[in-house]
Amino acid sequence: MTTVVRPLDAALDLAREVTPELAELADPIDRGTEAPVKAYALIRESGLLSAMIPRERGGLGLDFGDYTVLLAELGAANGAIALGFNMHNVAIGSLFETDGDALGATGVAFRDWVVDEVVDHQRMFASAASEPSTGARLRGISTAYRRDGDDYVLDGHKSFVSLSNVADHYVVTARPADTDTDYEVSHFVVSAGDPGVSFSPEWRGTALSGTSTAQMFLDGTRIPSRRLFLGVEGMSLFKVVREPHWMAAGYLGAYLGLATAVVDFATERLSADERRRSRDTDVQGLGSMVVRLQAARALTLNAARAVADHRSDPSTNALVYAAKHHLGEAAQALAAQSVALVGSAAMAADGPMQRLLREVQFCSIMPAKPADCLDYVGRAQLGANMFDVSNHGW
Ligand SMILES: Cc1cc2nc3c(=O)[nH]c(=O)nc-3n(C[C@H](O)[C@H](O)[C@H](O)COP(=O)(O)OP(=O)(O)OC[C@H]3O[C@@H](n4cnc5c(N)ncnc54)[C@H](O)[C@@H]3O)c2cc1C
Structure with a gap:
C-alpha cells in the first residue's frame, strides 16, 4: 500500500529541518551580529522556495491555507525571516491562481520561466510595491514605465523592499508614464543585475532587520517585454481588489x-x-x-x-x-x-x-x-x- 504524503506535511517536514537553526539565528540577526543572508541560504536549500508551485511542476503544491500554516511554523522560529520569505511568495504566489487557458501564450511563457527559475535554480523573488508618498497603496504611485520597442523602461523609487541584496528578482509595481490615470498599475520583474537598479543601505528600524529591507531605485531600467507579470498590463489594482x-x-x-x-x-x-x-x-x-x-x-x-x-x-x-x-x-x-x-x-x-x-x-x-x-x-x-x-x- 502506498501512503500519499499531504503537501502540507511534506512542507512542514522540510521546514522543521531548518527551524532549529533559524531560531538560533533570530537574536544574533536582530542584534546585527549575524547577517540575514545566512538564514535565507537555509530557506533556499530547504526547497521551500517552491512552496506555491504545483506538484506536477516540481513544487510543493501548497494552497493558501497550507501556506499560512507553514509560515506560522517558520514565524515561530524566526519572525523576520518568515516575513522575508513571505515576500517571495507575495511576488509569485498568485501565478497558478489564474486559469492557464485564460493566460495566453505570453502569460504561459512567463509562468514557465518563473517555474524554471524557482524550481530548477532556487532563485528567490521579492515584492517591491511601497513608495515614499503612497505607502503600500497602488494608486498614485510614481514609478513609471514606458514601452520602447521590445522592451519596457522603468524609472522610480521604492521605499521598503525586503530581501534587498538577497533576492534574484523583484516584482515591481509601475504605472504608464504617458497617462494620468492611477488605476492602470502593472507588475514587472526586475532582476538584481538589471541596468539602473540600485539599493540604499539597509533600513535601520527597531526590529525586523532580518527582512533585509532597503530602498530600491530604478533609473532607466530596461527589461524585455516578456518580464511583464503574466503578460498582463494594467490589471494589478483590479486584481488586489478582487x-x-x-x-x-x-x-x-x-x-x-x-x-x-x-x-x-x-x-x-x-x-x-x-x-x-x-x-x-x-x-x-x-x-x-x-x-x-x-x-x-x-x-x-x-x-x-x-x-x-x-x-x-x-x-x-x-x-x-x-x-x-x-x-x-x-x-x-x-x-x-x-x-x-x-x-x-x-x-x-x-x-x-x-x-x-x-x-x-x-x-x-x-x-x-x-x-x-x-x-x-x-x-x-x-x-x-x-x-x-x-x-x-x-
Ligand atoms: C520591515 C519592513 C519590511 C517591508 N517590506 C516591504 C516589501 O518587501 N515590499 C513592499 O512593497 N513594502 C514593504 N514594506 C512597506 C510596508 O508594506 C508599508 O508600505 C510601509 O511600512 C508603510 O509605511 P508607513 O506606515 O510609514 O506609511 P503610510 O502611513 O502608509 O504612508 C505612506 C505615505 O502614503 C500616504 N498615504 C497613506 N494612506 C493614504 C491614503 N489613504 N490616501 C492618500 N495617501 C495616503 C501617506 O500620506 C504617506 O505619505 C515594509 C515595511 C517594513 C517596515
Whole structure:
C-alpha cells in the first residue's frame, strides 16, 4: 500500500529541518551580529522556495491555507525571516491562481520561466510595491514605465523592499508614464543585475532587520517585454481588489508564528518556576493568553482556508481583512500580557521576549493597516460593492 504524503506535511517536514537553526539565528540577526543572508541560504536549500508551485511542476503544491500554516511554523522560529520569505511568495504566489487557458501564450511563457527559475535554480523573488508618498497603496504611485520597442523602461523609487541584496528578482509595481490615470498599475520583474537598479543601505528600524529591507531605485531600467507579470498590463489594482489575500494577508502566518512564540516563552518561564506554576493568578494569566492565541489562530486559519476554497468570494475577502485586524491586535496584546506575567525576565536584553515585543508591532504597519481593515469589514457589512475599486484604500 502506498501512503500519499499531504503537501502540507511534506512542507512542514522540510521546514522543521531548518527551524532549529533559524531560531538560533533570530537574536544574533536582530542584534546585527549575524547577517540575514545566512538564514535565507537555509530557506533556499530547504526547497521551500517552491512552496506555491504545483506538484506536477516540481513544487510543493501548497494552497493558501497550507501556506499560512507553514509560515506560522517558520514565524515561530524566526519572525523576520518568515516575513522575508513571505515576500517571495507575495511576488509569485498568485501565478497558478489564474486559469492557464485564460493566460495566453505570453502569460504561459512567463509562468514557465518563473517555474524554471524557482524550481530548477532556487532563485528567490521579492515584492517591491511601497513608495515614499503612497505607502503600500497602488494608486498614485510614481514609478513609471514606458514601452520602447521590445522592451519596457522603468524609472522610480521604492521605499521598503525586503530581501534587498538577497533576492534574484523583484516584482515591481509601475504605472504608464504617458497617462494620468492611477488605476492602470502593472507588475514587472526586475532582476538584481538589471541596468539602473540600485539599493540604499539597509533600513535601520527597531526590529525586523532580518527582512533585509532597503530602498530600491530604478533609473532607466530596461527589461524585455516578456518580464511583464503574466503578460498582463494594467490589471494589478483590479486584481488586489478582487483577490486581496497576498497583499493584505500573505504574512498572517508569520505574525501567527510570532504570537505563538510569545505564548511559548511565557509557558517556558512559568514551567521553570515551581512557585509561580502553582499560583492561581499566574496560571489563569497564562490560560488567558492561550485562549487569546487559540481565537486568533482559529480566525486566521479559517480565513486562509476560505481563500483556498472560495478565493475572491466577497465573504472570503471580508474574513481576510477581519483576520488581519484581529491577529495584529491579538499578537500585540499577547506580547504585553507576556511582559506583565513574566516580569523583568521578559525584558532581558539577551532574551527573545524584548525582540518579540518589538516585532509584533509591525503587524499594524504592514498592509492592510488596521483602519483599512475595519473600513473594509464595515463597508462590506453595510452591503457596499467591494469589487468596486472606489470603495478601497488600495
Ligand atoms: C520591515 C519592513 C519590511 C517591508 N517590506 C516591504 C516589501 O518587501 N515590499 C513592499 O512593497 N513594502 C514593504 N514594506 C512597506 C510596508 O508594506 C508599508 O508600505 C510601509 O511600512 C508603510 O509605511 P508607513 O506606515 O510609514 O506609511 P503610510 O502611513 O502608509 O504612508 C505612506 C505615505 O502614503 C500616504 N498615504 C497613506 N494612506 C493614504 C491614503 N489613504 N490616501 C492618500 N495617501 C495616503 C501617506 O500620506 C504617506 O505619505 C515594509 C515595511 C517594513 C517596515
